[in-house]
Amino acid sequence: MNVIAIATGAGALALAPSIIPPTPVPSAGRDQAATRISPGEIVAAAPASEWVAIAPEDMLVMTLAPAADGAVREVVIQLMPAPYGAGWVENIRTLARARWYDGIAVTRVQDNYVVQWGDPNAEDEAGAKPLPDGLRTTKEADYVVPFGQTRPRQRVVIMSDPYSDMAFYEAGWPLATKDGSAWPVHCYGMVGVGRGMSPDTGSGAELYTVIGHAPRHLDRNIAVVGRVIEGIEHLSSLPRGTGPLGFYEDPAQNVPIASIRIASDLPESERPRFEYLSTEGPAFDRYVEARTSRRDPFFITPARGIDVCNAPVPVRRVSER
């Protein structure tokens, strides 16, 4: 069974005390439904002090070529904070600043798996787009960081993660740990770095996002560098590719990417503003607990269990003032 515990400090995590016990099923049944609060209501009621602004330098704005009907298609990606995936994230900033991404394309859409974008001519030595100078070299060891390197603080812990000893959240991100290492996990919407066969770990020039059930077997095998926080529907609803691995067979099917910009490089009036619900505050604890045992009116039998990808960290756009 799944246990949600709150531990304070990295040392306490090993003990994983069950301070928040599983919520008992309300014995009065559904007639008390109106008093039962949903995860969404908990998030909506969270005080402003528990929302954390996402720094403009940690956001990418990816603009696809307009849709057939002329509609603007904009995807906002939040980049991982160091130390996770730091080398690749730095490369992504370098590529964006060099405007290297402008004119590349979505080339692969595999159902229940990933949407991938990059240079459509990457495999063609003569036609491949030259990479800018200054890219860092990354290595497999960078897929994880020492668990002790993560900052000790209060956090929600999910003990029953089939892929690790424990899943947890830190500074707004879902993570997992085992054997002294910690790593970001492949949930829906996470963004990772495409790579060839090892020892190539990918430069950041080819990226993908998850559009299906969490492919957690990719954890520690590919770098997770961010997540889509708005506009994923522009990617997840694209036609599936019919070639091997979901690649588009006809280059005419590729979806061109007009530009990818770091939000802090945009004029201030054009910068999107987002914030996430602190994963170190009490509202997030209540949110995960409510998702673990749904008690809002629709639900009859609370699961009393959760997996880390079924309790995504709430993120919201801040409307202009």
Added chain:
Amino acid sequence: MNVIAIATGAGALALAPSIIPPTPVPSAGRDQAATRISPGEIVAAAPASEWVAIAPEDMLVMTLAPAADGAVREVVIQLMPAPYGAGWVENIRTLARARWYDGIAVTRVQDNYVVQWGDPNAEDEAGAKPLPDGLRTTKEADYVVPFGQTRPRQRVVIMSDPYSDMAFYEAGWPLATKDGSAWPVHCYGMVGVGRGMSPDTGSGAELYTVIGHAPRHLDRNIAVVGRVIEGIEHLSSLPRGTGPLGFYEDPAQNVPIASIRIASDLPESERPRFEYLSTEGPAFDRYVEARTSRRDPFFITPARGIDVCNAPVPVRRVSER
């Protein structure tokens, strides 16, 4: 950590002996890559005797209105075998034979959640399509079956399921058990029965399929009655609805369904033929083991863990002879 065990007979499940231990990481490293077999290769090599034909009366062929470019959009759904969801499955056959589904529409597409179809005028008493006679009444208790009612046989068991005491497979379906009950689980592509607030458990006139991360919190709260076995991309790539819960705001956005037929009611030449890999045979055991600890060349660090929705039961179309 996740343990894969094989147990024989329902009684043995309580013990859950770890007969197949987690696969050791090959110490020779990736230079032996060519000798490492992938889950797909295991499935491709499974003998014909381990593939089970899906009965034509257990398949629905759903034909959407042609796409804008005239392309045919056909979705094949396999219905759950009794005792799971039996009342709803019988209703679905009744509705299909009455041609009640013909002319209804996809009305809801919520990203990372579900695609739903039904009578667009269901809420409008005057305009709602009358249901045929002979539909069975279902109740919440039907969401589960007694665990002992499942047939005892050899099977793969996934001990570390956050939502149950144990996940397992039976007769080609992913299931979970807890407190003496067993139930089918909400994985990607599973088909369920829309319902209102209880005690309405849904008739089968409104159905949905999962197009995102497994919403396992719906287990035991809505009936699972089948899964999409071909053509899910015609549903998962539809434009997302912009209304509450992903409903289309403008009825013109609804995607009409031309017909839903039981395959056995089609002329024999038009019947699709599918088979699934027996979940009671050795190839399926090896497949789940390989997905638990990927050793094919791309992988560096085997997860040594799996969740039931990340090891879908292989299903294949049988080409015409």
